[in-house]
Amino acid sequence: MMLPQICTMFMFATTFLVIAQVFLAVNALSEADKIVSLPGQPQINFQHYAGYITVDEHQQRALFYYFAQTEVDPASKPLVLWLNGGPGCSSLGAGAFCEHGPFKPSKNSLVKNDYSWNKEANMLYLESPAGVGFSYSANRSFYVFVDDQMTARDNLVFLQRWFTKFPEYQNNDFFITGESYGGHYVPQLAQLIVQTKAKFNLKGIAIGNPLLEFNTDFNSRAEFYWSHGLISDSTYEAFTKVCNFSQIRRQYQNGGLTPICAQVNKLVSGEVSKFVDTYDVTLDVCLASVDQQAGVLNQLQEIDVCVEDETFEYLNKKEVQEALHAKLVGITRWTVCSDVLRYNMQNLETPTVPVLGALVKSGIRVLVYSGDQDSVIPLTGTRTLVNGLAKELDLSTTVPYRAWFEGRQVAGWTQVYGDILSFATIRGAAHEAPFTQPERSLLLFKAFLDGKPLPEASSST
Ligand SMILES: *[C@@H]1O[C@H](CO)[C@@H](O)[C@H](O)[C@H]1NC(C)=O
Ligand SMILES: *[C@@H]1O[C@H](CO)[C@@H](O)[C@H](O)[C@H]1NC(C)=O
Numbered sequence: 001m002m003l004p005q006i007c008t009m010f011m012f013a014t015t016f017l018v019i020a021q022v023f024l025a026v027n028a029l030s031e032a033d034k035i036v037s038l039p040g041q042p043q044i045n046f047q048h049y050a051g052y053i054t055v056d057e058h059q060q061r062a063l064f065y066y067f068a069q070t071e072v073d074p075a076s077k078p079l080v081l082w083l084n085g086g087p088g089c090s091s092l093g094a095g096a097f098c099e100h101g102p103f104k105p106s107k108n109s110l111v112k113n114d115y116s117w118n119k120e121a122n123m124l125y126l127e128s129p130a131g132v133g134f135s136y137s138a139n140r141s142f143y144v145f146v147d148d149q150m151t152a153r154d155n156l157v158f159l160q161r162w163f164t165k166f167p168e169y170q171n172n173d174f175f176i177t178g179e180s181y182g183g184h185y186v187p188q189l190a191q192l193i194v195q196t197k198a199k200f201n202l203k204g205i206a207i208g209n210p211l212l213e214f215n216t217d218f219n220s221r222a223e224f225y226w227s228h229g230l231i232s233d234s235t236y237e238a239f240t241k242v243c244n245f246s247q248i249r250r251q252y253q254n255g256g257l258t259p260i261c262a263q264v265n266k267l268v269s270g271e272v273s274k275f276v277d278t279y280d281v282t283l284d285v286c287l288a289s290v291d292q293q294a295g296v297l298n299q300l301q302e303i304d305v306c307v308e309d310e311t312f313e314y315l316n317k318k319e320v321q322e323a324l325h326a327k328l329v330g331i332t333r334w335t336v337c338s339d340v341l342r343y344n345m346q347n348l349e350t351p352t353v354p355v356l357g358a359l360v361k362s363g364i365r366v367l368v369y370s371g372d373q374d375s376v377i378p379l380t381g382t383r384t385l386v387n388g389l390a391k392e393l394d395l396s397t398t399v400p401y402r403a404w405f406e407g408r409q410v411a412g413w414t415q416v417y418g419d420i421l422s423f424a425t426i427r428g429a430a431h432e433a434p435f436t437q438p439e440r441s442l443l444l445f446k447a448f449l450d451g452k453p454l455p456e457a458s459s460s461t
Helices: 004-032 090-100 140-142 149-167 181-196 212-227 233-242 245-253 259-270 288-291 307-314 320-324 346-349 354-363 379-392 440-450
Strands: 048-056 061-068 079-083 103-106 109-112 122-127 174-179 202-208 365-371 395-406 409-417 421-426
Touching: 004 149, 004 354, 048 140, 061 090, 079 090, 079 181, 090 103, 090 122, 090 174, 090 307, 090 354, 090 440, 103 307, 122 149, 140 245, 174 181, 174 440, 181 202, 181 354, 202 440, 212 233, 212 379, 233 259, 233 288, 245 259, 245 346, 307 320, 354 379, 365 379, 365 440, 379 409, 379 421, 395 440, 409 440, 421 440
Parallel strands: 079 122, 079 174, 174 202, 202 365, 365 421
Antiparallel strands: 048 061, 061 122, 103 109, 395 409, 409 421
16 A cells, blocks of 8 residues: 555655756756856846857857846846847847947946846847857858858757756747847748747847838938938939939849949949948947948948947957857957858848738737938838838727837837837937937837837826
């Protein structure tokens, strides 16, 4: 009579022991990636981690991540993945260190960012695809041709294995966010998650100044330049009727401009001048980097190198790389945008608006926002695309176009469709919105996570 009971107890004890061991082992996995302290780092009240997740053992391809836990109560807060664009630029250098990470590099040390997004969420910054930042492929043939599909696939494998390392986040609400070429990376990864039925608890995506549709996005530049006084009436006419920017962009990608387009391009660049930051037309330029950019059909990579100088210095310190558990594999230095990667530039022409539509249909919340001083991917094209998508999906307006507020000031404008698809501008913000409007950006981020409309004018005066 006693035997079964003892047996059961024994089994229970064994099971318990096994579970405990697995738990400890798993914990130990992430423990190895825990950052003790970053050089020059101020005192903090959260844990942060950095390291590699192998996405292909045979080719030794591994992606580098930086993970900052929420400052308060990480277990109950959402998990948010952030992806910068390029294609080929670093989410660590741009997103974490220049936009909304916990610190900003300043004169060899780090200063606390008061509007860090890890006040609201557990922030996971991923350098993707391999070849970007500290992420690598030991087999360098990988770099010769990378496209959107390969990127999304590797990102999915990354997430699956990251959750194995950090199983405690598997049930948290999960969001994917990003900007610029992230207009491809973010929805494409989300779609793959939906298609493969990965159990990630994906609730929504948010994309800032995203590339969604080649012609609409690039051709909205002409009017933006013109309306902001960067080009003359006659140049505007040439830039719309003689040769438009999507033609210029496409020709450049395919080997060279026709004489007529070269002429229009020269006219436009001459009037805009190279002393304007096209990522925020009201911002003064970082003069040191003007020369680096000259000659290139401005901004082939959709990221502002100006904000990166201190980050470049910082992330190239040996002691910083050690503290981050990062290594340089096949490269001699960390760069904000990849020097080794050959991305399939034809993918720029793949529209991702239909992907947003599919996500909305499967119940995933979509926020598209625009820093309104960006001329690289201006708000006007983006707004048209979102509005068009809402019509196509037959979503009615649930929040009519209106100003939203931070304190008593207008922080931008917003419209919501069917309580699931939202558009918002951030007033006075650059292509990298949190870089120039950190406080407004954090407020937008919080409202998005909470699934709440953006604040209206407060009635109390
Ligand atoms: C490296 O990658 C290429 C292309 O992905 C592949 O054809 C080749 O076999 C790989 N080389 C090795 C040594 O695995
Ligand atoms: C840009 O130019 C192409 C070729 O002439 C044309 O098909 C397209 O409609 C133009 N786009 C805009 C927005 O004017």
